Amino acid sequence: MTTQDPLDRLDDDDYPAYTMGRAAELLGTTPAFLRAIGEARLITPLRSEGGHRRYSRYQLRIAARARELVDQGTPIEAACRIIILEDQLEEAQRINEELRHTAPQQPHHTTDS
Incomplete structure (x- = not known):
């Protein structure tokens, strides 16, 4: 059985390392902003054992992108929707590109007159 070195988590983008206060501080925003984008289901923070x-x-x-849009005057709900759509578009483009590289090439049909 191998045990993972706890320091490996420092490189993990998905590891929930930041408290709400620290996250707000890093983003230059307020805990209320983080709660609002959570309520809009843009991000769902994990909960510690203490809740x-x-x-x-x-x-x-993602929160920084939302803040950028809100700072430009976009309502928070619209900012969250924009980011969700951007993410969906990026994923669709990635899948499309993947399919383009794995699909067999179809011969071009030409019509002779």
Whole structure:
């Protein structure tokens, strides 16, 4: 049985390492902002054993994008929707590109007149 070195988590983008206060501080925002984007289901923080919200680096990047949009005047609900759609588009483009590289090439049909 192998045990994972706890320091390996420092490189894990999904490890919930940041408290709400620290996350808000890093983003230059408020805990209320983090709660609002959580209520809008943009990010879902993990909960510590004591019930406190914990955020990962990945979630902080998403929150930073939301803050950027809100700072530009976008309502928070719209900002969350935009980010969700951007993420879906990026995923669809990735899948499309993958399929393009794995699909057998079809011969081009030409019509002779």
